[in-house]
Amino acid sequence: MRPHGTALNPAPADVTPAVLAIGRADFPNILIDTLRRQAGVGHCMVFALTRAGATSCLLNAGNIPTGGDLGAAYAGQFHESDPNRDALFEDEGRAPIVLPAFAPRMYGARYRKIFFNNSGIVDKCATAIWVEDTCFYVNFYRIAAQGRFGDVERARLHAIAPAIGASVARHFQHSPLDQNLAALFATRAPLADLTNREQQVCRRILLGFSSEAISQALGISLHSTLTYRKRAYERLGISSQNELFAIVLRLLAGPRSLN
Template sequence: MRPHGAPANPAAGDVASAVLAIGRPDFPNVLIDTLRRQADVGHCMVFALSRAGAAHCLLDAGNIPIGGDLGAAYAGQFHESDPNRDALFEGEGGAPIMLPAFAPRMYGARYRKIFFHDSGIVDKCAAAIWTGDTCFYVNFYRIAAQGRFSVAQRQRLETIAPAIAASIARHFQEKATPEQSLAVLFATRAPLSGLTPREREVCRRILEGFSSEAISQALGISLHSTLTYRKRAYERLGISSQSELFAIVLQLLAGPRSLN
């Protein structure tokens, strides 16, 4: 077992709110709030790209007033001239990828005018993940009033981007409710699938923010039984805290087989 207070992933729990919002109508708002809190992201846009050449804007949230227009323009034409396109289409395989650092010179003059000068965007980071024939392309922006991403903010985005991209892909691909999404992970993915049914129920409710008392009431068992199931589950998983349990979930979401 890992020492208490030493989570498997330092980002564990940091994006938990976005993970638990998968499938909910407020997912875009929870996502941008999470990104603002973790890396002061101003705006997020998500595109679905297919190998057949189609592009669709799936999400537009944040502080760019003309974000909807930009999304439509990119999906309609400009995705074909995106300098990240080659990297995107070389990334097939299921694992989230980070795209090259933003540099204005990478973009053509018309592209720069519409997407950066007219919108006020001064910096961006991007990640992508393939699920089947669809690439979910996730863009994080900052506008002039914010300035460019700091080194620390960029590093933070690189840390959380895999889990964020995987959560976005699961949200738009499956349209599952948070409860269903967690249930699938616990039923099919090791090491969570190695737990007993009751241990899974307890751990799922821990992830959803239930107290031990609330779990006992929901499952109709004693508080002593709830604590025992939690202890046994943590021992099987080699963890000692809720944050480490979140780390396992995030690793499974971001792993190459997480969306199969």
């Protein structure tokens, strides 16, 4: 493990891999790999907050085993007590937003216990960007095994935050992939043979949404999401996301039906 505070590779920051992965199913993995390489980020979570008050966890990737539970808890309740919330909405419409440096005293005791003490998180940086009525709130974490962000890492995050925020927002908006998927699921077998809810779940799987994010986006339980996924995979005769993606690639590359 690199000692805390030592310099990273001095090469210029490069977020090209994450930008090129926009709209692809592997975007979450490419994003966290890019963040890890460029600034030593251990985990990344992305939340969508709207003016109407809705909050959802869109992305959960990295080295925190309980990240899915934390995302669901934040979206369900704890977003209201996030000390960064005022900064997010005060700067509404401006881009990008760089939030204050992490300090445990900023958070209430219950928030600290669940999101930091129990999870092993020891440091956090964050940025955000508004697109129309949605704020994409991007959080970067380090756990105890990594130690806190060093000065070089913080400077690197500050430099790449605008590009990362814009990439995240673009990915989770209506991307070309999402438009293609809508057409495939509406017209092309075997995807068109799935029920409406199975299609909704599978489309979000292909866009890189976590199971928790799918549940929140569709307003259903995590158990229901997993059940719809299982049923869809059984109908398609597959057992993994990779096989689902292979079906989509085959349909995109193959000739279109004349029917």
